[in-house]
């Protein structure tokens with residue numbers, strides 16, 4: 090896949106704009122970033138990672154790719170597209186932060202292509218190199234290895250940041266967004282995968298999300314919150330394994346819980362997703378970032 094250059098790229102080291110050169114991106118201070126043959130650029134500085142290979146590993150990436158390609162989360166992609174489409178105009182910049190193997194950005198790209206002549210700039214980045222390598226096989230977008238902690242995009246240049254099931258770092262998102270920019274946070278609701286959670290945990294806990302308070306404190310205004318609930322088709326044993334492997338439950342479940350999950354077949358799960366549409370506001374109450382991350 091050919092690398093798709095975007096004018097909003099900036100050097101992760103000194104924040105200067107990055108220009109396209111032969112086989113690389115260059116900043117005026119002489120920092121050079123090679124374009125990988127697969128069609129992405131690694132803009133992850135040594136200071137932006139906490140381990141040698143941060144983010145999701147190859148196995149998780151493959152599991153997520155295969156599970157999502159089977160269409161089990163298609164209603165989620167459709168709901169996301171309905172939210173994002175009105176925000177897209179010609180030359181707008183839409184960024185999927187922590188895009189994984191690129192399923193949702195590809196679904197959005199297809200929808201935009203089908204509905205007319207708009208040509209937004211689509212940027213997907215993830216801290217995981219395996220995820221971005223997989224994403225380059227999907228669609229034409231600007232694919233980057235990069236971290237939410239140091240987003241290599243020019244300040245105030247982005248129309249919409251998407252963060253799906255990710256590790257949002259709100260002050261970074263705010264800094265790259267234009268004054269009127271939108272942030273769409275997508276996360277699991279209380280009933281998400283409840284049937285699977287009942288199998289893998291001795292007791293199911295309902296965590297109270299503090300995200301809305303955090304986003305407001307970090308300088309965002311809530312525009313709209315919506316939820317989506319549906320049941321998947323019956324999942325095969327392999328698909329249950331893929332689903333478990335693409336979520337943090339893979340690390341949290343007990344050995345016994347995982348053994349029980351391995352026996353599940355023809356198993357339906359509830360998908361419960363919360364979509365929060367937020368607008369960048371002029372006011373920051375405190376300099377808050379959320380969750381932390383696995384980088």
Ligand SMILES: C[S@@+](CC[C@H](N)C(=O)[O-])C[C@H]1O[C@@H](n2cnc3c(N)ncnc32)[C@H](O)[C@@H]1O
Nearest residue numbers: 144145187188189216217236237253382383384
């Ligand atoms: C649960 S997956 C979700 C992937 C994708 N958004 C989706 O919904 O299919 C979380 C992703 O966040 C990535 N990630 C973790 N820490 C990150 C960071 N600091 N910056 C960017 N991506 C990060 C992981 O590598 C992983 O691909």
